[in-house]
Amino acid sequence: MARTLFDKIWDDHVVERLPDGTCILYIDRHLLHEVTSPQAFEGLRMSGRRLRRADATVAVVDHNVPTSDRSLPIEEPESRLQIETLEKNVAEFGVPYFKLRSKDQGIVHVVGPEQGISLPGMTIVCGDSHTSTHGAMGALAFGIGTSEVEHVMATQTLLQKPAKNMRITVSGHVGPGVTAKDIMLAIIGKIGTAGGTGHVMEFAGDAIRALDMAGRMTLCNMSIEAGARAGLVAPDETTFAYVEGRRFAPKGEDFDKACAYWRTLVSDSDAVFDTEVTLDAADIKPNLTWGTSPEDVIGIDGVVPDPASCNDPARARQVQRMLDYMGLEAGQKIAGTKIDVAFIGSCTNSRIEDLRAAAAVAKGRHVAPGVRAMVVPGSGNVKAAAEAEGLDLIFREAGFEWREAGCSMCLGMNPDKLTSGQRCASTSNRNFEGRQGPGGRTHLCSPAMAAAAAVSGCFVDVREMA
């Protein structure tokens, strides 16, 4: 029977199918960070259970870490406690760990692919919803709660029922200045934040094939923002070229064997998807969000919606509430809206390709007066690569802060936060109320668009900045 890519990966990991259809699904990689693991380690300890496979587990600190000078101690006592707790736990259970002051440290979803830990065909989990990022490798990767983190620690499996299959086909090619982020915002704007619920979302079409691995990671990263359990891009030559030579990837003959298997990981041409969505790449503009849900997407040439034009009164109330929170007027052009902060970083957009795109805009320009602009590389290795290319100089000369790797202002668990009322052009993934700090106003956009807003002091069409 014809199978989708998801079906194939799923089938290859079913340990046992229980009578009601629940499957014991084998997990190849378990990624840990400091926020969602302490209670799971504690559970393991309390029940006297062992960590089943330390050699399939990796830990890194990212959510809480300061992105300022790493030689200084961590000031916030609770953050410090969480980091110290992870360090104690990895030592006790023998988990491979990228420590804070290592160049290999970074955001877990940047580190996994970068180190060759995340590979095609794998099942990959982490106590973090943006684990979907690793789907770009052609791996089935999804976020889990802490109880499931403990379940994987103890059993190397999860109890799961198969998801439904969704295919999102983006045909044709995007125009200049339009990035993977704009494609994904267009998709979320089209299907909504619950559009993918219960589905694994495979991205297909020429516009997807044309993306580099960083772009594919951006896409899969935000599949959770469309409600999907996971995102997937079938592995191809771009993927294999990316994987080859990475630290934990198979080498030599093993790599060839792996590749032979990975080449089978495509949806059969006659495979049937439960849901199909299509977009034309040529229609996609540089996009950004105006409201407090990632589905509130408009093009840079668009206007903020008017609650009066909503047919559903509940929706009208919600739109009004969002406008009030965001400090926007119905019908206002989004271009020209002034910003206070630009944040370039997060597991969505902090890879070297993202930093290059932002630097290309920043080069020879300067951050507008009154704007704080920060660049937070996704890992120590990304930071080093950027410095080797001189991107740090471009950013510094343009007045951007050049910081250490971590989740930073994506969720404001460390000192990088918005203050109430501040408006931010952010390359992150969630514009929820208070996400970047209580009262903060987030507009999601691409790295190039965030850099353009930083140097202009307001949202502008990056295509007009050549």
Next chain:
Amino acid sequence: MMDKFTTLTAIAAPLPVENIDTDQIIPARFLKTIQRSGLGKNAFAAQRYNEDGSEKPDFVLNKEPFRKAEILITFENLGCGSSREHAPWALLDFGIRCVIAPSFADIFFNNCFKNGILPIRLPREICETLMEDAQMGANARITIDLENQVVQRPDGSTLPFEVDSFRKHMLIEGLDDIGQTLQHDSAIQSFEQKRQRDESWRPTIVMETVS
């Protein structure tokens, strides 16, 4: 370990909002704990408290009798966003044992079951009706009967709901998933052995514990 869930007769709090994300249920700044308990006081912090820490009197969970609510009723896509299990922990610590909505985000839905919270999907019109019931306050308790899979309204009428049979069993018995899975340990072992034999190219992560 987990409290059993059989029947629950309780006050329900109506929160007629769509897309309530887990950042709203428990903002990230409260995730710096290394425990599961104690999060209830900060559940819905941004909606419940002013910046000076005083309560916002209009928010449903700050009103009587909803301070004692054990059931929460909302609109579509409850629990979207972050996978943080701190969200169900916060609800549980507040006292919520059952959440009712037209739809849920997948990870949150799953996390509820793992903590003895029953998530129930019911059509929007029924959620609206139950919210009207709930508005009557302490005199209008709603009963959840998991064994028979019905919600009983204050007027005695009942509404059936669907629940996955495996998860129902786990809730009713208060069973621990890990213990259940470990009963299949030999199957996991043979899966691993077959992998090692047939797919020896699969890499493991071996490094000095600390890099």
